[in-house]
Amino acid sequence: MNRGSNLFLRLHVDLALVGSVFIVCTIGLILLYSASNGSSEVVFRQLVRMMIGLTAMLSIAQVSPRALLKLSPFIYLVGLLLLIAVHFFGDTSGGAARWLDLGIVRFQPAEVMKIAVPLMLAAIISNRPLPPSKRSILLCSLILVVPVFLIYQQPDLGTSLLVGFSGIIVLFLGGVSWRAIRYVSLFSLCAAPLAWVSIHSYQRERIRTLFNPENDPLGAGYHIIQSKIAIGSGGLYGKGWLNGTQSHLEFLPERATDFIFAVYCEEFGLVGVLMLMAAYLLVISRGIHVARNAQDTFERLLSASLIITFVTYIIVNVMMVVGLIPVVGVPLPLISYGGTSMVTMMASLGMVMSILTHRKFYSRD
């Protein structure tokens, strides 16, 4: 260890993680400039959010994992209260009440739950011997189901599934028995028809559309068709930055937010896609490294579940854009235009960095 990295370590900064996040964010800003049709205003606003996110990441890294453990019930409760608040005072935007206006900032409480749920669950089950007992599994399920249900009610199917998924990851990593997993899987399989009936008709439409987008090219299939055209017409090297016709001529909907990956594919081609994946892999591999070298169960569970959630976001967004899963409103982490998701992603990476930089025997590996 040289003195430089020592200094950063004392400031709880991991250069590898911050550096790789910086690379992804830079790609994001360059892409956003094109996706917003050259609007420097949009880019500037996103830059401000990145700065806020980076600040959050660096600040949270200062908080020790012990403190996070102790704070977890409060964070969870605050998140839950915000969700209930949004239920009553939420700002309706696009038919769904997801936003909470706190005067200075408008944000989506559901996003907070992406961090609060894995944090809370990791805190609970690491407190007891693992694999978790039936009682703690039941407790965890309750802690998980309430926010998931509230988010689903907004309605935001995508986020609620992802929050639920992040909790399940914690339980899975904690060592829930395979038998319990089998039961749950079987139960979900049986409940699937029920779910099909209970979800909103537009959500059903999206699932149907996935299998046959050409059926309704101007309605529900429009997103997928235009997205596939954008990606496919990009080819190996892409049409070049600012030259995507699908995005610049506005054929591609939601091109700055959920479908920004299609813009990227159109302008930078397969080569660009592989490069972006490599940049993401830098972040992910650092996260996995943290999880593998964490010093206790809480740290391990928390860092692993956060980084897996991060990967899941990427995968769900990309699979949606390339037409492998139905259209669910999930942004591409660190790249899609939008504030709350940016800040929460950075915050969760801040926790990961905290775990990394608060190790007592960091020189062990």
Place this chain on the structure above:
Amino acid sequence: MLMEIKNKDSERSIFFFRLNVITVFLVVVLVCIVFRVFYLQILNHEHFITRAQENRLKIQPIVPPRGLIYSSDGVLLAGNKPSFSLLVVPEKVNDMEGSILRLSRLMQLDTGGVKETLGGLKERTSFQSVMLKNQLTEQEVAIFSVNRFRFPGFFIDSSLVRYYPMGSDMAHIVGYVGKMNSRDLLGVDNSNYRGTRFIGKIGIESMQEEILHGKAGYQKVEVNAEGRVLRVVERKDPIPGSNVHLAVSSMMQRQAFQLLEGFSGAVVMLELESGSLLASASNPSFDPNLFVDGISSSAYKKLINSPGKPLFNRVLQGQYPPGSVVKPLIAIGALESAVETTGSHVYCPGFYRLNDKGRRYHCWSEKGHGKVDLNNAIARSCDVYFYQLAKNVGIHGLKESLLSFGLGSQTGVDLLGEKSGLVPSREWKKLALGESWYPGETLISGIGQGFMLATPIQLAQAAAILARKGLVTPPRYLDYYQSIDGLKEEFPRQPARSPRLQLRDAIHWDVVRDAMIDVVHSDFGTARSARLADGIKFAGKTGTAQVSKVNRGSMKQKPMVLRDHALFIGFAPAHKPEIAVAVLVENGGSGSRTAAPMAQKMMDAFFHNKKKVDDLADESR
């Protein structure tokens, strides 16, 4: 309590195993994604690049401006003017009802009609625009343009729309264009008509459609998802339609309509040398501008049910008993066949009888004309003379001479819809009615009555043949057309339907002509009131064709529809003819009182104008 003790190693190993499971799973998913992107970007690249181009580039036809139509004196008869329409792409409107309500506050909009239009469009292809209102005023265009941002999906389109400055005066000749329908598309080259809204439906507009339409161009444009054109990538200009120049004189045509004001009838004026129809008026007429953007059914019903039959072109389609105007033609035939000589006389007591007990065939003059010769019989229009002559010539002879003047067959004029009239014969009657011919029918054929029918244009042509001593020139409306690069091309002349009428003795032309001069210029002629200004000699013949059987009694007492048709044919100057004229006034009373003055005014107008033009030419020289 033993269970409560944490086993750190087992926890770690479970964690690592599970983490590996997840990692492997994620790697598999990641590989799937890469394959998917590879599949889209590499394997299906060609397909999607085409789809992207189809999204982006649209080919728009550019409708060529339709050729203009001019009169021989250079007056615009059919032009194009810009017209603005309000259109909407229903798929792009979120709140149709509200938008229409807000629109109706900005401009006059038939909201019920609009809803009906939009409701009846179930089978329309998506993203195609629908017209809500046409012929917007400039004010409406301005108001909409300012408020455009409030109406996504609505837009204003400008296009050229046909209009007819002379309106009803040229309607029967020029015709009109109307909206293209699927039947119209069958007759034309569809690629050339892509985007064309109007096609000639009738008249010159229809017959010269090919020349007037031009060649469509196209432009390849880049559009955004809203369909707004961002730039033109490629453009091929259309070739405008050629301008058509008619032989018709707007001045003479207007004069003819002024004369026919208040009457149903037709006036035809022929220039002898060229066959140009300087005037071809059929009154009442209609406004062709009504048809361009689709005539309302109530307005159309009004036209159809109007007693004057305004849509009916009397010049070509009106078939009338010609009456006494056929007398000069019959006279020529009789002289030629040597049945009649210039010197022979007939005594006219006011009636004629085939035999002593027979029925009386009246002369129009109750008192009779006394002793008349051929010249007298034409000038005073003695019926008894021609009864006698008809009896001598026989129905076959009458038929031959009338046919040689073009009666009973189409003149071959360059406009569709011409009727051929009727010259009766024994064979015809047998065939058409299944009856045999009566001698009395020969008599009334001799004065142009009975079964005989002729169209005004046939009468004008007969006058022209008389004037030109047998030379037949088919009448024509069309003169030439001129393409956009200035190339002039004459319309092909119609070949004459019948050969030149050759007389055994050419002096007979002069005999009949002199008799026709006496019709106007002698103090016993029937058209003494029709003398021309500047001493120009006018040869003519009046005709009064019976409509009802009863011919006796004052005209004034008869209901209008039973009054006689008034006719006149003539040419001038008599010794060096330039112009022939035929006038027919339905229920006009008498040829001498109604038709002859009209012919005279047409002639005066022509020669007056000609003198003015000649003077101007002299001055400039």
